[in-house]
Amino acid sequence: MLDATFPIANRAGGPGNSPHADSSRIVGSLLVLTGLLLPAGVLAEEPPTAAELEEQGFVSMFNGRDLTGWEGMPDWWEVRDGAIVAESTPDKPSTRTHYLYWTGGRPADFEFRGAYRIHGAGGNSGVQFRSETRPNWDTWGYQADIDTDGEYAGCIYQHGRGLVAERGQRVVIDSQGQKAITPFGDFDELLEPIHRDDWNHIRLLAQGSRIVYWINGVLMCEVDDHEEQFALREGVLALQMHAGPPMKIEFKDLWIRKLECQLNSSSIPRQRFNSSNCWMYSSFEECTCSASVMNRSPSRDCKSRAPSTLSNSSSESP
Numbered sequence: 001m002l003d004a005t006f007p008i009a010n011r012a013g014g015p016g017n018s019p020h021a022d023s024s025r026i027v028g029s030l031l032v033l034t035g036l037l038l039p040a041g042v043l044a045e046e047p048p049t050a051a052e053l054e055e056q057g058f059v060s061m062f063n064g065r066d067l068t069g070w071e072g073m074p075d076w077w078e079v080r081d082g083a084i085v086a087e088s089t090p091d092k093p094s095t096r097t098h099y100l101y102w103t104g105g106r107p108a109d110f111e112f113r114g115a116y117r118i119h120g121a122g123g124n125s126g127v128q129f130r131s132e133t134r135p136n137w138d139t140w141g142y143q144a145d146i147d148t149d150g151e152y153a154g155c156i157y158q159h160g161r162g163l164v165a166e167r168g169q170r171v172v173i174d175s176q177g178q179k180a181i182t183p184f185g186d187f188d189e190l191l192e193p194i195h196r197d198d199w200n201h202i203r204l205l206a207q208g209s210r211i212v213y214w215i216n217g218v219l220m221c222e223v224d225d226h227e228e229q230f231a232l233r234e235g236v237l238a239l240q241m242h243a244g245p246p247m248k249i250e251f252k253d254l255w256i257r258k259l260e261c262q263l264n265s266s267s268i269p270r271q272r273f274n275s276s277n278c279w280m281y282s283s284f285e286e287c288t289c290s291a292s293v294m295n296r297s298p299s300r301d302c303k304s305r306a307p308s309t310l311s312n313s314s315s316e317s318p
Contacts, residue, residue, distance in 0.1 A: 113203050
């Protein structure tokens with residue numbers, strides 16, 4: 001069993017302070033290969049070590065000591081015990097949502113990994129990406145959502161549209177903003193791998209029109225977004241401190257790598273191809289890709305052939 005689980009959230013309506021008003025890898029019974037999710041007896045993925053991430057072309061975004069490489073609202077963000085922390089209290093309430101910007105670039109196609117821990121009833125946060133900055137340390141764009149009550153954790157949110165994809169959804173958005181939703185898992189059961197009041201590991205992949213979000217090695221949702229006015233292809237990455245009741249959010253072990261891939265068909269990566277540090281694609285016969293750290297040359301080229309059991313016909317890549 002996992003250390004802790006979320007309570008089942010009431011999905012009839014968001015909380016009054018709704019954030020949307022404004023050694024084994026992937027073991028147990030969860031298999032994300034052909035989009036089939038089997039949640040019984042789920043066990044979380046063991047996160048990669050720093051050495052493994054460096055070998056795969058990731059670069060560290062946080063030195064564990066201070067806020068070098070980050071900018072945010074004064075007197076709100078600090079480093080404690082090797083983690084970036086923001087905390088609101090009854091004596092110091094958070095009356096306006098604001099963000100801590102990463103200053104290392106404007107990632108376009110990338111893979112992000114990090115850990116978070118959130119405390120406080122009604123607490124809400126997230127990792128903002130492919131976003132634009134706004135005055136007063138605000139942002140506009142996509143967010144990999146986080147919360148304590150289980151209403152939004154594992155979802156993709158965006159300013160101007162609200163929830164883009166909920167847990168357990170594979171969503172395709174056409175150029176006119178029409179959604180096609182394919183469920184692959186149960187909204188409530190997907191909370192089981194998420195630890196309450198403890199560290200959770202995020203993996204976020206953005207590549208072209210596609211976004212994929214995992215928590216603790218478990219696929220939470222996928223998006224294929226073609227609505228031009230909202231589907232930003234690059235932008236700032238930032239950490240959120242949400243307005244609302246007293247809460248504390250912590251982030252650590254933050255890593256990123258740039259992805260450069262030439263693909264011959266539409267797909268979303270389903271699992272690591274462990275023998276080559278490349279991606280295995282469910283709807284590809286083969287792919288050629290290189291992963292490089294931000295603002296540096298590609299560090300690895302690889303080529304893999306997906307087994308026929310994972311082959312799946314789909315529309316051509318945009």
